Every structure is written in structure tokens, then in C-alpha cells.
Amino acid sequence: QVLLVQSGPELKKPGASVKVSCKTFGYTFSTYGLSWVRQAPGQGLEWMGWISPFNGNANYTQSLQGRVTMTTDTSTSTAYMELRSLRSDDTAVYYCARRPPDGSGDYWGQGTLVTVSS
């Protein structure tokens, strides 16, 4: 069955970078996009962007442009999200989600808590 498994929790200092992985199972990796969504504690969902493993094209939300990079490794069916220059308001649970053609998220990872604190 389709499964997305994310890397473990991270504790980072302000100004540092974090790279979260999302390993996929159960489908042909290159045929679906991967989206990233984050959720600050007690808050709603924020779409961060998505990447096509087929051609590597990515689309990022404007507020994160310049700080976020999404990549994929087709040899291991894994997607990555790197966020740089971390601030306290980047503290959140970060989710990856498989992106079918309509753009929604039909299968989700379990989430990765990233805490930014000095």
C-alpha cells in the first residue's frame, strides 16, 4: 500500500537549517508530485509548495521563497525539504503529501516536528 515515512523530530537554533526527508513506498515515485505542508502548534495548515519528481520542477509559496528548497531522489523514492535561516516562527509539524493531478494530498506522511529555539 502507499506509505510516506518522514524523518524524526529536529531541534534547531535560530539561523540554522533543517532538512526533512519523506521516503515513499507502494507506488511509482515519478508519477505523482510531492507537496509540503506545515502546521504551527495549535494553528491551521500552511501550504509550502510542491515538487515534481518527474522533472524536478518546484513551486514554492512566496513567503518562503529564498529559504526553502524541495528536492527528490528517484533512486530511493525520497523527497526532501530544506528550510534555511530558521526562526522561532518556523516551529511546526512539517508534512509531506502525495499530490495527485488535481493538486490535493491523497496520502500523507506522519509529520516531523521541527522546533526552533535558542
Place this chain on the structure above:
Amino acid sequence: DIQLTQSPSVLSAFVGDRVTITCRASQDIGSFLAWYQQKPGKAPNLLIYAASILQSGVPSRFSGRGSGTEFTLTIASLQPEDFATYYCQQLNRYPLTFGGGTKVEIK
């Protein structure tokens, strides 16, 4: 950016009630809307896509309607496992924004 406004933000209901959540878009998004359910500490779960198409495996008591700027998610008969927070997401234009969420609580 397209803004999505969900109402109500909190809904108290009994098991067995019929409940409806509304999602209004700040501009026409056609039928490019999805609905998700999220339980505490868990990832969101896709319920509806293309405004009205039930995702595989989702119970038929969930239904979605609407197009343009006004959309609804209805739960025909609320079950204990349905108490959760529900989000809409527009898929028409980047960035793909979410509504603020509707928490469905037990009355």
C-alpha cells in the same frame, strides 16, 4: 492570494446530527476545492476532491457541494469518530491556500 473563509470556526453537535460546514473563496475557483479531516496529533485525511468527489474509502455520509466561491461539506449523520477539525483547500491558483478550519465538537 486566494483567501478561504470557513464557518463556523467551532461547531457543537450531537451524534446523529446532520452538520454542514461552509467554505467561501475570495475569488472564483471553479470546482478546484478539497476537504480534509484532521484529528489531534495526526496528519490530515483527504475526504473530498474536485468539490464533490468522495475519496476512495471515505464513508458515504460525507458529501461536498458547490462551485465558484461557495462550497459546503455535509456530514449526514455525525458519528463519534467524526469529531475532528475540517479544512478546505483551494487548488485553483498558487499558493494553494487552506481555510482556517472548523472544529466539530461533541455537544
